Amino acid sequence: MSLILVSISGLLWGQKINESYILNIKKSRHAMVVDGLLDESDWSAAEVAKDFFMVLPMDTSQAVSKTEVRMTYDDTNIYLAVICFDSLPGRVTVESMRRDFSFGKNDNFLLFMDPFDDQTNGFSFGSNAAGAQWDGLMYDGSRVDLSWDNKWVSVVKNYDDRWVFEASIPFKTIRYKKGITQWGINFSRLDLKLNEKSSWAPVPRQFPTAQLAYTGILQWDQPPPEVNGNVSVIPYFSTRTQKDFETQDGSDSDFDLGLDAKVAVTSSLNLDLTVNPDFSQVEVDRQVTNLSRFELFFPERRQFFIENSDLFANFGFTSMRPFFSRRIGLESPITAGARLSGKINKNWRIGAMNIQTGKVDSVALPAQNFSVLSLQRQVFSRSNISAMIINKQSVDYEPENDSAAFSKYNRLVALEYNLASTDNLWKGKFLLHKTFSENSRSKDFAHGVNLEYNSRNLRAEWNYEIVGENFNPEVGFVPRRGYIKINPEVEYKFFPNSRTIVTHGPEIETTLFFDQSFDFLDRTSTLEYNVSFINRSQATLWVRDDFVTLIDDFDPTNSGGEQLPAGTTYQWNSIGFGYESTQAHLFTYLFEIRQGGYFGGTRFNVSGAAGYRIQPFGNITMDFSYNSIRLPEPYEDADFWLVGPRIDMTFTNKIFLTTFVQYNEQLDNLNINARFQWRYKPASDLYIVYTDNYFPETFNVRNRALVLKLTYWWNI
Numbered sequence: 001m002s003l004i005l006v007s008i009s010g011l012l013w014g015q016k017i018n019e020s021y022i023l024n025i026k027k028s029r030h031a032m033v034v035d036g037l038l039d040e041s042d043w044s045a046a047e048v049a050k051d052f053f054m055v056l057p058m059d060t061s062q063a064v065s066k067t068e069v070r071m072t073y074d075d076t077n078i079y080l081a082v083i084c085f086d087s088l089p090g091r092v093t094v095e096s097m098r099r100d101f102s103f104g105k106n107d108n109f110l111l112f113m114d115p116f117d118d119q120t121n122g123f124s125f126g127s128n129a130a131g132a133q134w135d136g137l138m139y140d141g142s143r144v145d146l147s148w149d150n151k152w153v154s155v156v157k158n159y160d161d162r163w164v165f166e167a168s169i170p171f172k173t174i175r176y177k178k179g180i181t182q183w184g185i186n187f188s189r190l191d192l193k194l195n196e197k198s199s200w201a202p203v204p205r206q207f208p209t210a211q212l213a214y215t216g217i218l219q220w221d222q223p224p225p226e227v228n229g230n231v232s233v234i235p236y237f238s239t240r241t242q243k244d245f246e247t248q249d250g251s252d253s254d255f256d257l258g259l260d261a262k263v264a265v266t267s268s269l270n271l272d273l274t275v276n277p278d279f280s281q282v283e284v285d286r287q288v289t290n291l292s293r294f295e296l297f298f299p300e301r302r303q304f305f306i307e308n309s310d311l312f313a314n315f316g317f318t319s320m321r322p323f324f325s326r327r328i329g330l331e332s333p334i335t336a337g338a339r340l341s342g343k344i345n346k347n348w349r350i351g352a353m354n355i356q357t358g359k360v361d362s363v364a365l366p367a368q369n370f371s372v373l374s375l376q377r378q379v380f381s382r383s384n385i386s387a388m389i390i391n392k393q394s395v396d397y398e399p400e401n402d403s404a405a406f407s408k409y410n411r412l413v414a415l416e417y418n419l420a421s422t423d424n425l426w427k428g429k430f431l432l433h434k435t436f437s438e439n440s441r442s443k444d445f446a447h448g449v450n451l452e453y454n455s456r457n458l459r460a461e462w463n464y465e466i467v468g469e470n471f472n473p474e475v476g477f478v479p480r481r482g483y484i485k486i487n488p489e490v491e492y493k494f495f496p497n498s499r500t501i502v503t504h505g506p507e508i509e510t511t512l513f514f515d516q517s518f519d520f521l522d523r524t525s526t527l528e529y530n531v532s533f534i535n536r537s538q539a540t541l542w543v544r545d546d547f548v549t550l551i552d553d554f555d556p557t558n559s560g561g562e563q564l565p566a567g568t569t570y571q572w573n574s575i576g577f578g579y580e581s582t583q584a585h586l587f588t589y590l591f592e593i594r595q596g597g598y599f600g601g602t603r604f605n606v607s608g609a610a611g612y613r614i615q616p617f618g619n620i621t622m623d624f625s626y627n628s629i630r631l632p633e634p635y636e637d638a639d640f641w642l643v644g645p646r647i648d649m650t651f652t653n654k655i656f657l658t659t660f661v662q663y664n665e666q667l668d669n670l671n672i673n674a675r676f677q678w679r680y681k682p683a684s685d686l687y688i689v690y691t692d693n694y695f696p697e698t699f700n701v702r703n704r705a706l707v708l709k710l711t712y713w714w715n716i
Contacts, residue, residue: 572597
């Protein structure tokens with residue numbers, strides 16, 4: 001027993017793994033100019049982080065690509081200088097100059113910064129070889145939310161044998177606790193010429209280089225300066241004109257002014273305020289062919305909800321989210337809102353949100369108030385206990401009869417324990433949620449357990465959920481209720497001595513659904529074999545067995561046809577193959593083919609994407625999906641095309657134009673969306689967004705909209 005306790009203590013309380021990797025940072029003696037030349041004397045005097053370790057394709061040697069990193073600071077900024085040497089001649093690979101690029105499609109350098117050294121939360125900054133910036137909030141130990149966007153400056157210079165990245169990151173941009181002189185830090189380099197990923201402090205190959213459990217130490221020569229008066233005001237002006245040609249209501253134009261503000265309550269705690277927010281700069285959702293029996297999930301893109309969003313959105317599982325911010329403000333306008341989020345101290349984090357929406361008379365939707373409080377307490381070295389309370393309240397809502405279309409209130413209480421071992425081999429979650437409403441009944445709870453083990457060769461995961469039939473988080477995303485779910489998964493990887501294959505191996509996953517009497521409902525069992533090649537291309541072959549019990553009537557084409565009756569059962573098998581090409585070539589592609597049964601009939605599907613890069617100015621891609629569904633009479637057959645060409649042009653790293661077309665045969669809709677963005681100052685933008693929807697057969701216009709928006713980020 002004592003040996004077990006010692007082992008558990010080591011997993012949870014163990015020392016920081018890469019604590020011997022230390023980079024000393026000293027205050028600069030002279031003014032620093034961010035120009036990519038590195039000719040200031042302070043760079044010559046700065047300590048150098050070099051001798052990176054290879055992470056991929058193998059993690060047993062030094063990196064071939066040489067990288068040198070230097071850091072310094074003054075009273076207002078942290079400065080970063082990086083030299084990425086080229087081991088091979090020829091073209092570097094970049095997707096475009098667009099901000100927050102796709103990691104695997106670009107030669108790039110990334111900084112992962114953990115200002116609290118809690119190995120869980122932090123910030124990421126970086127650039128690709130063309131100068132496109134990358135910035136994101138880090139949470140859950142290794143995940144990076146690239147929706148976060150803030151104010152900093154960088155320059156990239158390209159030479160025959162290297163590319164140089166220099167950046168200035170204001171202390172006002174990040175959150176940190178005053179007085180702390182050791183931060184967690186790591187640097188990552190991706191060189192697609194050599195198909196090599198490397199890091200300064202070594203990271204096992206099964207983990208991303210963003211894994212904060214494996215950061216080294218940034219040792220300050222004195223505590224970083226305390227930031228005073230850190231207030232940002234971000235006013236906006238927008239105007240739009242739109243017309244619905246189907247209803248012939250005529251043109252509708254409006255003009256809006258609004259304001260966002262960021263107030264640093266402390267150096268680690270931020271208050272976001274918004275008045276009459278406008279989200280017109282957001283791209284429309286990419287369409288999909290929906291053959292699911294349940295609601296589809298689309299991610300949050302609105303800036304107001306982004307900073308420290310994990311304090312709200314990380315509760316629950318992907319199929320059972322108690323809080324989903326897209327429930328707020330998409331059906332009714334947000335009048336005002338406030339969010340307080342961040343670190344109270346090293347062990348405590350807080351998230352508090354209050355948002356007021358206006359009423360919509362056309363559908364009798366009342367004004368509503370949304371209040372959310374989240375607290376997180378770190379325990380052991382990297383685990384935490386989290387609690388959340390949500391209250392959705394209708395304002396002055398007194399329906400005339402008992403069949404009210406909207407609830408007067410809806411509340412939820414959640415308690416979770418998130419496990420993360422020191423070496424990240426073990427991760428898990430244990431949760432219990434309960435909802436409250438006007439007519440609260442039993443079975444209004446949800447609970448679950450997730451446990452994952454991830455070693456070099458073996459990854460094993462166990463997931464268990466129970467969702468009561470009356471569990472009703474109206475501000476959450478819970479597409480299915482009244483079930484018990486069991487979901488084990490095992491994956492094994494082989495590492496052959498090969499010049500072409502890096503790793504290969506099988507993966508087995510089974511998902512079982514039962515009702516709350518433990519009567520069997522659904523099963524999906526998948527066996528797949530994955531192969532990863534040295535050039536970073538990938539191939540997958542899979543077979544799947546499905547069994548479904550319909551709990552409601554269902555049209556398997558989701559197109560308004562004859563419905564299969566509730567209570568009927570269906571079993572089928574299918575097989576598929578997928579391949580993704582190397583990203584080092586100008587022409588790239590991926591595809592997946594599926595053939596098999598489907599609700600008593602058959603389904604053939606082919607989907608994928610093909611793209612061509614015009615370096616470094618952008619790329620042209622074509623997304624496509626074709627479904628051929630054949631069902632026995634009296635049910636209808638269906639053939640659905642979903643085609644989406646996209647042109648993404650980046651004239652500079654400040655001027656972007658994205659245009660895409662989406663033809664969705666299932667929805668009988670053709671959508672055109674063009675979005676122009678000019679970042680005329682750091683974090684200050686001009687947006688012009690044009691959207692058209694057509695009937696595909698006649699090309700008659702359904703609706704049309706044109707939006708212009710101007711934002712300005714002003715530091716007080």
